[in-house]
Amino acid sequence: MARIKDILSPFTAWKNLVKEPVTIKEPLKREAAPRYRGFHQNKIDECIGCGTCESICQNAAIDLVPVEGIETKDGDSGLRPRIDYGRCCWCALCVDVCTTNSLSLSNHFKWVDNDPDVFRFIPGVDKKEWDNEEKGYRKPGPNYELYSKDRVHMAELKPEERDKSFIEIVQGYSKEQAMLEADRCVECGICVATCPAHMGIPEYIRAVRNDDLNEGLRILYDTNPLPEICGRICTHKCETVCSVGSTGDPLSIRWLKRYIADQQPAEDYKKILETENIQKNGKRVAIIGSGPSGLSAAHYLALMGYECVIFEKLPEAGGMMRYGIPEYRLPYDALDKDVKYIESLGVEIRYNQTVGKDITLDQLNKDFDAVFAGTGLHLGRSTRIPGTDHADVYQAVDLLRDVTLGKELPVMQKIVVIGGGNVAMDITRTLARLQNQKFGKVSIIATSLESEDEMPADREEIAEAREEGAQVIPGWGPTSIKIVDGKIVGLNVVKCTSVFDEERKFSPKFDESETNFFEGDMVVESIGQGMDLSYISGEIKDNLKLDPRGRIVVDKYYQSSIEWLFVGGDIIKGPDVINGIANGHKAAIGIDRYLNSKQ
Amino acid sequence: MNIRNLFKIAEDRSQYPPLNSQGKIDVDLTSHKYLKMWHGPQHPGITGNMSLELTLLGDEIMDCETHVGYLHRGFEKLMERRKYIQCFPIVCRITVPEPDYNEYCFAAALEELSGIEIPETAVWIRTLVLEMARLQSYLMWMGGQAGAFGMGVIGQWANYCRDLVLDRFEELTGGRIYHMYIIPGGVRGLLPDGFEGRMEETLKTIEKYMVDIEKVMFNNAVFKKRSVGMGYIDPSWINQFGITGPNARGAGVPRDVRKDYPYLKYPELDFEPVVGKDSDIYTRADVRRRDLLLSVDLIRQILSKMPKDGDFKAPTPNVLHWKVAPGETYIRSECTRGEFGYYMVSDGTEYPRRINVRGPSYTHAVALLEKMIINANLADVAGLMTSLHTYPPEIER
Numbered sequence: 001m002a003r004i005k006d007i008l009s010p011f012t013a014w015k016n017l018v019k020e021p022v023t024i025k026e027p028l029k030r031e032a033a034p035r036y037r038g039f040h041q042n043k044i045d046e047c048i049g050c051g052t053c054e055s056i057c058q059n060a061a062i063d064l065v066p067v068e069g070i071e072t073k074d075g076d077s078g079l080r081p082r083i084d085y086g087r088c089c090w091c092a093l094c095v096d097v098c099t100t101n102s103l104s105l106s107n108h109f110k111w112v113d114n115d116p117d118v119f120r121f122i123p124g125v126d127k128k129e130w131d132n133e134e135k136g137y138r139k140p141g142p143n144y145e146l147y148s149k150d151r152v153h154m155a156e157l158k159p160e161e162r163d164k165s166f167i168e169i170v171q172g173y174s175k176e177q178a179m180l181e182a183d184r185c186v187e188c189g190i191c192v193a194t195c196p197a198h199m200g201i202p203e204y205i206r207a208v209r210n211d212d213l214n215e216g217l218r219i220l221y222d223t224n225p226l227p228e229i230c231g232r233i234c235t236h237k238c239e240t241v242c243s244v245g246s247t248g249d250p251l252s253i254r255w256l257k258r259y260i261a262d263q264q265p266a267e268d269y270k271k272i273l274e275t276e277n278i279q280k281n282g283k284r285v286a287i288i289g290s291g292p293s294g295l296s297a298a299h300y301l302a303l304m305g306y307e308c309v310i311f312e313k314l315p316e317a318g319g320m321m322r323y324g325i326p327e328y329r330l331p332y333d334a335l336d337k338d339v340k341y342i343e344s345l346g347v348e349i350r351y352n353q354t355v356g357k358d359i360t361l362d363q364l365n366k367d368f369d370a371v372f373a374g375t376g377l378h379l380g381r382s383t384r385i386p387g388t389d390h391a392d393v394y395q396a397v398d399l400l401r402d403v404t405l406g407k408e409l410p411v412m413q414k415i416v417v418i419g420g421g422n423v424a425m426d427i428t429r430t431l432a433r434l435q436n437q438k439f440g441k442v443s444i445i446a447t448s449l450e451s452e453d454e455m456p457a458d459r460e461e462i463a464e465a466r467e468e469g470a471q472v473i474p475g476w477g478p479t480s481i482k483i484v485d486g487k488i489v490g491l492n493v494v495k496c497t498s499v500f501d502e503e504r505k506f507s508p509k510f511d512e513s514e515t516n517f518f519e520g521d522m523v524v525e526s527i528g529q530g531m532d533l534s535y536i537s538g539e540i541k542d543n544l545k546l547d548p549r550g551r552i553v554v555d556k557y558y559q560s561s562i563e564w565l566f567v568g569g570d571i572i573k574g575p576d577v578i579n580g581i582a583n584g585h586k587a588a589i590g591i592d593r594y595l596n597s598k599q
Numbered sequence: 600m601n602i603r604n605l606f607k608i609a610e611d612r613s614q615y616p617p618l619n620s621q622g623k624i625d626v627d628l629t630s631h632k633y634l635k636m637w638h639g640p641q642h643p644g645i646t647g648n649m650s651l652e653l654t655l656l657g658d659e660i661m662d663c664e665t666h667v668g669y670l671h672r673g674f675e676k677l678m679e680r681r682k683y684i685q686c687f688p689i690v691c692r693i694t695v696p697e698p699d700y701n702e703y704c705f706a707a708a709l710e711e712l713s714g715i716e717i718p719e720t721a722v723w724i725r726t727l728v729l730e731m732a733r734l735q736s737y738l739m740w741m742g743g744q745a746g747a748f749g750m751g752v753i754g755q756w757a758n759y760c761r762d763l764v765l766d767r768f769e770e771l772t773g774g775r776i777y778h779m780y781i782i783p784g785g786v787r788g789l790l791p792d793g794f795e796g797r798m799e800e801t802l803k804t805i806e807k808y809m810v811d812i813e814k815v816m817f818n819n820a821v822f823k824k825r826s827v828g829m830g831y832i833d834p835s836w837i838n839q840f841g842i843t844g845p846n847a848r849g850a851g852v853p854r855d856v857r858k859d860y861p862y863l864k865y866p867e868l869d870f871e872p873v874v875g876k877d878s879d880i881y882t883r884a885d886v887r888r889r890d891l892l893l894s895v896d897l898i899r900q901i902l903s904k905m906p907k908d909g910d911f912k913a914p915t916p917n918v919l920h921w922k923v924a925p926g927e928t929y930i931r932s933e934c935t936r937g938e939f940g941y942y943m944v945s946d947g948t949e950y951p952r953r954i955n956v957r958g959p960s961y962t963h964a965v966a967l968l969e970k971m972i973i974n975a976n977l978a979d980v981a982g983l984m985t986s987l988h989t990y991p992p993e994i995e996r
Contacts, residue, residue: 009818012811013752022759033770035791037779055919058685091688091779096787097918105773137773140788143910146684147917183917209920 028110036107037090037137040083042124044070046102049077050188050243053094053103056146061087062094067125074194075241085111085119092137097146099186099243105137106130149248152181154255159467164436166327169464170232170255175211178259181252182208184244191238191253196573196582199223201238201253208256214272216260221273224257224581225299225342226292226321228334231258233325235422235458235576261337269341278345281305283595286368288355288535291319292577293374293569295342296584297591302345304592309368310347313354315405319376320570321577323401324423326430356535365540365564370591372558373536374569374584377529383418387481388525392488396427396526403430411438412521416491418478419526420448420455425465425472427524432470442469445518449496449508451475473518477510481523490519531571540565557590558583566591616656618973624661626654633661638980640669649964649991651972651980658977665965671995678954683709683783684918686951691777693956694993696739699732700934701956702781704941707862708930708954709783710913712923712945717913721785723905726864728771728781729932730897734805735764736935737891740988744884745816747982748825753816756808763801770794785912795902802895809892817885826880830971830983834878840970841962844937845886846987850878856933868900880986887935887988922949929957936960936988958993965994 024030032038044067054062064079072078081094081103095103103123108130113119124131155171162169173181187202195201200219207216220227234254242250270276285301287294290312298308316322317339321330343349355361355373364371380395382388392410396419399409411434417424428446435442446465448455452474455462462472476493483489495514501507533552536544545553545561551571552560558568568583570576616624626633639650648669654662674693678686690705691698703725710717717725738761742754765775770791772780780787816822834850836842847854855872857865873889875882915921923945931940937959946952968987975983 003820006818006820006823010815010821013815016752033766033773033791035771035773035788036769037773052919056684058681058688089688089777090774091777092773093684093688140911144785144787144912146915147919148914183920186917186919206920 032107032109032135034107034135035137036109036135037092037105038107038109039105039111039128039130040081040088040094040123041104041106041131041133041136042081042122043102044080044124046100046246047080047124048075048100048190048243048246049079049081050099050186050190051077051079051081052097052099052186052188052243053081055187056093056097057088058091058093059087059089061085061089065122067122072193074237075190077190077193080122080125082120082122085121086116093146095137096139096144097186098139099188100246101139104139106133107136108133145248147186147244148180148184149244151184151249151252152177154252159464159469162328163442163468164433166433168232168331169328172262173252173255173259175263178208178256179211182206182256185209185251186244188243190241190243191251194241195238196579197223197585198582199238199257204260205251205253205256208260213260213263217264217269217272220257220260223585224578225296226338226577226581227257227261228338229292229321229330230577230581231255231261232334233321233330234578237578266337266341270344275303275345278303279305280307280346283307284309284368285591286311286364286371288361288364288371288373289313289319289375289569290317290339290349291374291376291569292321292580293584293587294319294372295339296581297372297374297566297568297588298347298584299342299345300585300588301591302342302347304588306591308347310349311353311355311359311364312349312351314401315351317349317351319374320378320575323378323404324397324426326400326403326426328429328433329426354535356537361535361540361565362538369595370564370566372566372568372584372587372591373571374567374580375531375533375535375571377531377570377575379530379532380525381528381530382525383478383527385478385480387483387488388523390481390483390488390523392522393481394522394524396423396524397529399427399524400430409434410522411435413439413443414520415444415522415524416518416520417444417446417524417526418448418491419446419528420450420457420472420474421526421528422457422461423529424448424526425457425461427526428470428472429461429465429468431524432465432468436469444469445471445473445520447472447476447478447491447493447518448474449477449499451496451499454499476516476518477508479515482517488521488523490517491523492517529570529575533571555590556586557593558587559590559594563594566594616661626662632656636977640666642981649994651968651984653972653977653980655977660972660975660977660980663969663972665969667965667991667994669995670992672992674996675954675956678951680950682919682949683921683923683951686954687782688777688779691779692992693996694934694939694958694990695776696990697732697736697934698777699728699781700932700939701941702778703729703863703932704930704939704956705943705954706781706783708928708941708943709923711928711930712926712943713916713921714924715784715913715915717785718910720789720906720909721911721913722863723901724786724790724911725781726868727898727901727905728778728786729863730894730901731764731768731771733935734891734894734898735761735768737887737894738764738805740887740935740985741812741816741891744880744982744985745822747985748822750816750819750822753812756812760801760805760808763804767794767798767801770797782912783918784915785910787912789908789911798898798902802898805895806892809888813888817881817888823881825979825982826884826986827877828879829975829979830880830883830986832878832967832971836967836970840967842937842967843959843962844933844935844988845873845883845890846937846959846963846967848872848890849875849883849886851876854937856931856938860931862930862932864901864904867904868897870897870900880982883986883988890935920949922947923951931957934959936963936990956993956996958990958996960989960991960993963987964989964991 185205204219239250287310477496495511566587569580634655640648650666652664690701742757745753772778925947927944940957942955944953
């Protein structure tokens with residue numbers, strides 16, 4: 001029913017006739033809100049091209065493309081995200097998931113151009129007016145993450161539980177822990193490029209996540225026949241470059257590898273890896289040294305059907321892994337598990353056989369179709385400062401070898417170790433344990449030229465050494481060993497101001513005015529190791545091409561200038577286990593190519 | 600001249616054919632008495648891209664068939680081929696004018712299947728966002744309803760108010776239309792500094808305009824003449840057709856998910872569902888107007904009760920390979936048009952096995968409209984359809 005009020009009431013709208021309009025006169029000049037999701041920005045120096053933005057984008061609006069001036073290097077793919085504004089929906093998930101926090105959105109929203117191609121652009125490279133805009137969408141805070149930035153902690157012995165014993169410190173992941181840790185992986189693959197063996201890291205982490213450990217083991221053995229060992233003591237360059245580590249803890253790639261290997265009983269390996277029936281091809285390869293490179297070469301050659309014989313001068317296999325790395329880091333049963341599997345493939349290891357003494361290299365050449373030498377760096381280097389000829393000055397590698405051989409070590413009340421690498425930490429922690437067993441207290445100083453930040457040892461090694469009572473005092477250069485009445489009383493040192501010159505060459509500089517004295521009854525030197533190539537002699541030595549620094553020249557398959565002699569391991573690249581594994585694998589392929597081409 | 604007869608429409612039906620048992624007529628197009636006419640999809644009176652195939656006798660609708668599919672983007676199928684997190688930017692597009700119910704239902708379903716509890720602050724912020732979405736959606740509808748009956752000025756006022764709410768959305772979520780803010784696990788940020796003050800100003804402006812709108816639209820002889828008694832929904836149809844929201848409440852059925860199946864922080868808020876009784880266009884418009892004012896009140900309640908800081912997102916599994924435990928769930932919420940629900944099935948993989956979106960427009964715009972529109976005047980079709988408040992994109996998921 002229409003009432004008279006209903007006729008008149010609408011006319012109240014006329015009051016707006018005299019009002020100013022509420023519309024914005026120039027809407028295009030309006031600034032968007034500070035949180036507005038506008039055009040992309042990318043801090044190009046912080047971006048590592050991990051491509052996680054590309055993986056999450058459901059519109060496929062992001063492509064990782066090469067950019068001029070940005071080189072591919074460890075931890076940087078050299079690629080940068082290019083955004084296609086024909087596809088982008090500005091959801092900003094790319095910003096939320098960015099591992100380095102380099103990607104963000106500005107609050108700019110106007111961009112007019114005649115050329116449709118310009119809307120496909122590389123933020124941060126193609127200069128835009130909003131590149132330095134402060135306002136816009138950023139990842140909304142430290143507690144806002146689309147994946148966990150915190151590493152799943154692995155149980156380990158407390159310092160007081162471990163400082164007298166050689167029991168393994170880290171205890172391994174449980175299934176739940178491993179799956180939780182594996183969940184953090186963003187599958188960018190930056191690690192694969194850096195790993196010397198180019199292991200399928202995202203793939204085996206995925207296998208852990210899917211609880212498919214058989215598949216995980218197969219992926220491991222594709223590129224690395226020593227997973228138990230690498231899962232414990234690898235230098236994990238993969239973790240150093242892990243993109244998740246840019247703003248959080250890197251993935252525990254090494255522990256996950258160990259988890260896969262630990263879960264599989266040794267007797268199942270051949271079945272899982274389908275290596276029960278390998279066809280022999282009738283050719284024989286001799287391998288000198290049962291270190292990582294020798295074992296790796298033997299494993300892959302055996303898979304190809306070669307009959308491999310390893311000549312090992314020490315009573316057990318493993319090389320530096322057994323005779324250089326203390327048991328609390330790498331227990332012998334883990335080492336044996338990997339070695340025994342390789343032996344089960346038909347690889348013969350002849351122990352206590354020194355090539356050059358018990359059998360000559362020439363003889364090996366006659367008896368075998370090819371020879372691989374991975375003899376490692378077993379000679380300790382000396383600082384050659386005054387006093388190093390004293391009987392109580394030792395080489396770290398010699399002492400570590402003696403521990404494994406079961407010999408009694410000279411342990412004194414106060415010890416000084418010279419060196420800042422992992423070997424120095426190994427001997428420091430070994431001697432600290434022995435001191436604790438013998439005297440009930442620890443008094444050991446490890447000193448290095450390098451400053452704390454530059455020390456080449458792993459961070460956790462340094463921290464754990466300190467937890468166990470050792471003093472790690474970096475930044476000092478040894479000048480002389482002080483000897484009174486024929487006995488060592490300590491080490492004179494001078495402040496080291498820098499170790500490397502501008503070209504990153506070793507050129508230490510000292511501040512002579514600042515000196516120090518470290519008390520000690522014995523001194524252990526651990527400043528690096530050298531190789532012993534005395535087994536190469538005669539005509540072979542004359543024909544072998546060496547570089548100016550005395551190292552053997554090899555091609556990309558680790559073949560030396562003598563075509564039947566392949567060389568790998570620490571004497572070519574390293575020193576570490578994973579490089580040895582990688583070049584042993586490559587040499588195996590090289591040997592196969594060489595022997596096939598000879599036919 | 601009697602003013603009451605001014606807008607009277609002839610009710611003499613003697614010249615029209617009788618209805619058959621289905622409530623429709625048997626049309627013989629060769630008789631040249633009838634006209635087939637396509638109303639939409641480009642007709643401005645149609646809310647979005649759908650079409651009505653009308654059979655007219657004179658200017659009266661004899662028969663109607665709804666045609667949808669003009670906006671089909673296949674969301675439900677798209678989601679089966681995307682990881683859960685990649686569905687998050689998609690779902691908001693299912694209902695363009697009020698995307699937040701999609702975001703909420705999707706996130707809540709995923710959280711329920713994964714057993715994730717979201718932080719208190721995030722629960723409050725989600726409640727706030729849903730009420731803001733209701734407010735702006737009603738404002739937009741208000742303009743549409745008035746516009747369909749020729750009152751352009753209401754649309755200008757209502758859309759100005761809606762723009763103010765969108766400004767608040769912009770500063771809270773970073774987007775005006777597609778907010779992409781309610782993320783599985785929580786929300787994507789706390790309220791910005793000074794947000795409450797600016798929100799209060801916006802609410803006051805809206806209340807002021809609502810007074811004007813009441814005078815100009817609701818106390819308006821033209822509007823009343825065209826809407827009172829028009830588009831009647833019989834209360835017996837409510838359960839038969841699955842009618843929800845203001846369409847049901849306008850018929851006197853107090854059906855409101857916020858009360859019936861409380862979710863988020865609604866149990867802590869003080870409100871009663873708005874109901875009408877006449878079940879015609881005018882009543883439904885009035886129910887929506889009062890519901891809009893209820894939203895204003897609820898936003899004030901939320902802002903006064905909610906914590907202003909604290910965690911706003913719970914940790915989730917890595918979204919890049921989030922595997923959801925096998926199971927199924929149905930999450931419902933009350934949107935401006937009725938019950939909005941997500942049925943989600945997971946088979947334990949990284950991809951949803953099935954997601955079905957229950958948009959109220961499906962029942963309202965397809966089945967109900969075809970029934971209601973019979974015997975309406977052609978000029979009233981747009982107003983009738985708008986009074987059901989349907990959004991075609993959610994029909995065609």
